[in-house]
Structure formats: structure tokens, C-alpha cells
């Protein structure tokens with residue numbers, strides 16, 4: 001069960017055609033950043049379309065604990081009165097980030113160059129996840145961390161009193177690490193540099209620029225060189241959060257495998273650093289049209305029209321992994337219904353997400369009759385073709401929202417129903433998943 005509730009067993013059954021509009025909620029990455037950047041700005045930042053999932057609500061609470069005034073004005077409509085760069089005050093109590101790796105890692109970066117102490121914890125999933133990847137670069141600024149073995153939560157971070165700027169070469173392709181370093185660099189004098197060999201989502205760079213910071217990105221032989229000029233005065237913004245392509249992936253993939261389906265998904269971000277699933281699905285033969293391309297909230301967006309498709313297996317190259325890192329679980333579901341094998345390379349980061357996602361999907365898919373091979377860094381799904389996946393298993397969620405939603409999508413097109421031990425983690429990122437999917441015609445129910 002999630003940190004916030006009781007376990008919710010769920011089942012998905014073979015469904016008739018999915019039809020209608022899937023208006024998915026706001027982007028999780030941009031929602032976290034809107035609250036954090038708003039809190040680092042003097043004046044009022046107004047946010048519309050904020051994702052009101054548990055992960056983002058935990059970040060809102062954390063920003064209040066550091067001294068910002070964060071108010072919900074209406075559905076998705078929020079106001080943040082920030083305290084300015086370097087203005088965080090010391091929280092009075094432990095900050096519980098629930099299931100949210102993004103929230104805790106970005107906020108650790110945001111406080112690391114302010115001379116205050118804060119103690120962070122999370123649910124059983126978050127307490128297992130590696131934090132050394134964040135606290136090691138933050139130590140270069142002068143911050144000190146005291147956590148459990150291997151740097152795990154609960155962890156106390158003591159911000160640097162006299163921060164120095166840092167040049168950091170990333171060793172794992174992680175936008176969370178990049179963002180934590182850039183956020184720490186905000187309150188360090190001079191220029192903080194991040195060298196990013198494999199590009200990851202660039203919302204932090206785009207939004208920091210939007211809030212008035214000086215951020216440049218140069219392509220070099222070593223990868224992207226991102227340079228931030230420290231101690232800017234951030235200006236309050238109006239942020240319109242676009243819809244989340246990672247949440248859109250679930251209705252899109254469901255429509256591709258349920259015969260006769262045709263759905264639309266309006267206003268989905270098409271940021272190239274988030275687009276890998278859609279590139280891959282098109283290569284597999286998916287019928288997806290990108291209509292009305294336009295810009296919203298500083299991001300390229302389009303309306304998606306998706307029709308049921310007969311798919312073929314493909315090779316997903318390692319250099320594409322970062323741009324679809326959250327979509328591999330649901331891709332492995334779609335790949336089960338394709339003709340031929342789908343090989344996903346360069347995916348070792350999946351092993352340190354909310355669960356070990358390679359293992360969680362491999363075990364559940366095998367229990368549903370699909371043959372899956374895995375190595376430390378690859379996953380191969382041997383597709384059975386449309387209509388040929390047996391299903392009939394109870395899959396384990398491991399406190400992971402994307403594992404839960406992926407298995408529910410699977411059960412919409414298998415011969416026998418697929419059930420889950422616990423659908424409650426879905427509320428962390430996609431609280432309206434169940435009504436949205438059943439509204440399209442999906443046979444998903446609570447047991």
C-alpha cells in the first residue's frame with residue numbers, strides 16, 4: 001500500500017473498443033518544479049494544471065515546511081508566495097516525501113546551499129532508493145549528509161554555510177541528479193556547471209530560464225555542458241503545466257492493443273527529451289497522429305489520435321532510454337501483443353526506480369504467459385501477437401504506480417483477467433486513472 005492509504009486490490013478484464021477523449025493530468029516533473037521554483041522566488045507564482053497526485057502534494061507540503069506560502073485556489077490552480085533564492089527557513093520536523101524520488105532529490109538540491117538542517121524520509125520504496133547519487137555532488141558545494149548505509153533515507157542534510165560553485169560530470173543519466181546540482185548552484189556564487197554525457201529531460205533548464213536565471217547549454221564532445229550563473233533573482237511566473245506524456249502513455253498503449261479502439265489525448269507535451277515511447281511505438285507500426293502542434297507553457301504540445309494497431313517487435317537503442325525511462329513498463333506490455341521480439345537496451349536505471357521495474361515486469365508478464373529475458377541492462381519481450389496473451393495472473397505492484405497501471409493495461413487485452421495486489425500507488429502520479437480509463441470503456445474494477 002502507499003504511504004497514505006490501504007492496499008487496493010484491482011482487476012482488469014478484456015474490454016470492448018476504447019473510445020473518447022483521455023484528458024490526462026498535468027506533467028509530474030513540471031508540477032514538482034513549479035512549486036519548488038515558485039518557493040525560490042520572491043512574489044506570487046500562479047500555477048494552473050498542477051498534477052494533484054500524492055507525490056506533488058508532498059512537495060507542496062515540503063515547500064511550506066521550508067517557509068513558502070502554498071495555497072490551493074481550485075482544481076489544479078495553485079499560488080506560491082516564495083522566499084527567494086537562499087531564503088529557505090529550517091523545517092521544524094522530519095519531511096516525509098512518501099513515494100517521491102523526484103520530490104526528495106530536487107528539494108535536497110534546493111536546500112543544500114542554505115545553512116539549515118533538514119531530515120528527509122519516505123515510504124518503504126523510497127527508503128530503499130539510492131541517495132548517494134545526490135548527496136555526493138551536493139557535498140562538493142559544502143553540504144553534509146548523514147543517512148543510513150548506502151546513503152539511504154532517513155537522511156539529514158546540512159546545507160553549506162559558504163557554498164562554492166561546482167563543475168560536475170554526471171555518472172548516471174538522471175534528470176533528478178542534474179536538477180539537484182543546478183538547484184544547489186542557484187545559491188552558490190559564480191558559475192555551476194553540469195556535464196551530461198546522455199541528455200535527460202530538460203525541464204529544469206527551460207523553467208529556470210523562464211524564471212529569469214541565466215542558463216546556457218552547449219553541445220561538446222563530452223555531451224551537453226550546462227552552465228548556471230548563481231545567485232540570480234528569480235521572477236514570479238504564471239506556469240501552465242502541460243499534460244503528462246508519461247501518464248498519456250497508459251491510455252495510448254491500451255488503445256493500441258484493444259481491438260477497435262480509437263481515442264484522442266489532448267495537449268500532450270512533445271518535448272524531445274520525453275518523446276522516446278512515441279518514437280518507438282511509431283516504429284512498431286502504431287497508428288498515432290499528432291494533431292494541432294503548438295506551444296503551451298513553454299513546451300511543444302500536440303493532440304494525439306490513437307487507433308488500435310497490429311504491431312511488430314523492434315530494437316530500442318540505448319541512447320533513447322533516457323527519453324522514455326518511465327515508459328518501459330507499459331512498452332513491455334505493448335510488446336507482448338506485437339509479432340516478434342522487442343529488445344530494450346541501456347535500461348539499467350529501471351532497477352532503481354520505485355521498484356526494480358525490469359524484475360517486476362518480467363515476473364508478472366511471465367506469470368501471464370509471456371516469455372521475457374533480462375540482463376542487468378536489457379529486457380527482451382517475446383511478442384505473442386494480437387489476442388494471444390493468456391493473462392490470468394495476480395501481479396505484484398511493489399509500491400510502484402507505473403507497474404500497477406501497466407498490468408491493468410495488460411489485462412484489457414489478455415484472454416483471462418489480470419489482477420493486482422495493490423492499485424493504491426496509482427494515486428501518486430495519476431489519481432484519476434481509474435475513472436479516466438473506465439470512461440473510455442476499460443473494464444477495470446476494484447476487487
Ligand code: S3P
Pocket residue numbers: 028029030102173174175176177179200201325326349
Ligand atoms: C524525473 C526524472 C526521472 C523520472 C522521474 C521524474 C524528473 O528520474 O524517472 O519519474 O522529474 O526529473 P531520473 O532522473 O532518476 O531518471
